[in-house]
Amino acid sequence: MIQDSSRSANRLIRALPEKEYARLEPYLTSVDLDLGKVFYEASEKIETIYFPNTSLISLVNTLETGATTEISLIGGTGLVGLPAILGSGYSSQRAVVQIPDHAVKISAKILKHEFDRGNELTRIVHRYIETRLNEVAQIAVCNRHHTIEERLARWLLTVQDLIQTEQLPLTQEFMGNMLGCRRSGVTLAAGSLQQSGLIRYKRGKITILDRQNLEDVACECYQLFYNNYYRE
Secondary structure, three states, X not given: OOOOOOOOOOHHHHOOOHHHHHHHHHHOEEEEEOOOOEEEOOOOEOOEEEEEOOOEEEEEEEOOOOOEEEEEEEOOOOOEOHHHHHOOOEOOOEEEEEEOEEEEEEEHHHHHHHHOOOXXXXXXXXXXXXXXXHHHHHHHHHHHHOOHHHHHHHHXXXXXXXXXXXXXXXXXXXXXXXXXXXXXXXXXXXXXXXXXXXEEEEOOEEEEOOHHHHHHHOOOHHHHHHHHHHOO
């Protein structure tokens, strides 16, 4: 694996062997991502694949009532646009930027061609797919059995891992949407964490003050997610 500081900060890109990266490099374009940018809506054809650096993208399912629930968080350990590689070519969720920063983009056709070669990129993407499947399964268990406070602690830690900063630009309304619960529930949970001195919440920004004890509050799913994302 090449650790070239000139490459994207995205872990999947950095894991590519030099020869495979050299084939893709002419087609990779660095882009700034604005808050709220929608990559694809559900059922929309995917033409471009994105590799976030320290930006954060949510894959969200929306019901007829307008209620939303986050299916997955994608940051610098992943990519946005898997269906274009796997075959259907169409998004099954809404992909939206929740924390803006930078990413690298590439034509879905070009990346699919490289994927079909069956080289290291194929292994890397297969491993990432396994990670995503494990994550979705664990979230289903988490939402059923753990309290909002435990889930919020887990989610905040995961966000911090993905964007690598102590200050998280997150509103309570957004957190409620992502956790699939009422804003009032998030307000109570965030208030409890703040009272315990674990976080500080002010004007749409959350600062993690005591990560170690926040990990103690988080449900067991957090450690499973962490191992899943960062295991080599």
